[in-house]
Amino acid sequence: MTPATPQVLATAAGLRALPHTGERAVVMTMGALHEGHAALVRAARERVGPGGQVVVTVFVNPLQFGAGEDLDRYPRTLEADLLVAGKEGADVIFAPSGDEVYPGGEPQVRVAAGPMGTVLEGAVRPGHFDGVLTVVAKMLHLTAPDVAFFGQKDAQQLALVRRMVRDLNFPTEIVAVPTVREDDGLALSSRNRYLSPREREDGLALSRALAAGERAADRGPAATLHAARAVLEEAGGLDVDYAALVDPASFTAIEGETWEGEAVLAVAARAGTTRLIDNVPLRFPATGSPR
Ligand code: PAF
Numbered sequence: 001m002t003p004a005t006p007q008v009l010a011t012a013a014g015l016r017a018l019p020h021t022g023e024r025a026v027v028m029t030m031g032a033l034h035e036g037h038a039a040l041v042r043a044a045r046e047r048v049g050p051g052g053q054v055v056v057t058v059f060v061n062p063l064q065f066g067a068g069e070d071l072d073r074y075p076r077t078l079e080a081d082l083l084v085a086g087k088e089g090a091d092v093i094f095a096p097s098g099d100e101v102y103p104g105g106e107p108q109v110r111v112a113a114g115p116m117g118t119v120l121e122g123a124v125r126p127g128h129f130d131g132v133l134t135v136v137a138k139m140l141h142l143t144a145p146d147v148a149f150f151g152q153k154d155a156q157q158l159a160l161v162r163r164m165v166r167d168l169n170f171p172t173e174i175v176a177v178p179t180v181r182e183d184d185g186l187a188l189s190s191r192n193r194y195l196s197p198r199e200r201e202d203g204l205a206l207s208r209a210l211a212a213g214e215r216a217a218d219r220g221p222a223a224t225l226h227a228a229r230a231v232l233e234e235a236g237g238l239d240v241d242y243a244a245l246v247d248p249a250s251f252t253a254i255e256g257e258t259w260e261g262e263a264v265l266a267v268a269a270r271a272g273t274t275r276l277i278d279n280v281p282l283r284f285p286a287t288g289s290p291r
Pocket residue numbers: 028029030059061064132135136154157
């Protein structure tokens with residue numbers, strides 16, 4: 001079956017006028033869609049079924065980029081994005097301009113991410129999560145979805161979105177979708193296209209570190225973190241920001257050997273000028289077979 005081309009909307013008024021009967025799902029993106037985004041759209045389509053509506057937002061949000069980050073060179077590939085989203089069953093692409101999203105210019109009133117927004121990614125990128133949550137809140141208002149899909153790849157973002165939805169009473173269910181990886185383990189990211197072949201090779205140490213941590217998980221949290229850090233210490237060519245084992249609900253560090261329940265092993269490093277992040281969800285005591 002030839003996939004239908006999604007309807008493209010650029011205004012809040014257009015979205016408001018959009019009729020729908022069944023459930024509405026939203027997948028928020030900054031464009032440059034890859035197989036990881038495709039998995040989100042597929043999950044959204046599966047969830048709402050043929051009677052529901054899948055809206056994909058495409059907006060490179062200036063508020064979440066710090067000074068000296070890659071806002072200007074962030075890939076903008078709307079034509080290709082339409083094809084990817086359409087193939088996976090998106091009904092509508094919402095691709096607004098900056099003025100449409102921020103009609104009053106740079107917003108004075110923003111969502112504050114709180115303490116969880118200041119650790120790990122938030123420590124390296126101050127203000128990043130305030131920018132993310134502000135635009136996510138706006139997109140939730142604009143698209144009014146029953147359910148929203150976010151990638152596990154951005155685990156801290158996912159945790160903060162869940163927390164915002166709970167703290168600010170958004171009536172939207174948040175669903176996490178597992179990270180999609182290349183065959184050699186590299187987590188898909190729109191920023192992977194910046195990597196030279198050498199940097200890409202160096203970047204594989206992140207998923208290797210996570211796999212080593214997973215393999216050590218049956219020996220407890222400390223052994224898990226130690227195994228991941230050992231891989232990163234040995235790897236050349238990377239400027240490591242952190243390797244951390246955290247509570248997935250608060251992103252506070254898991255300390256001691258008595259932790260029971262879910263955990264996230266998260267790593268971040270720079271390969272050349274490109275920042276790479278990755279993580280793996282774990283459970284203690286460990287069950288199941290590691291990668
Ligand atoms: O994950 C992303 O691509 C962005 O942070 C999001 C959620 C679309 C907000 O701009």
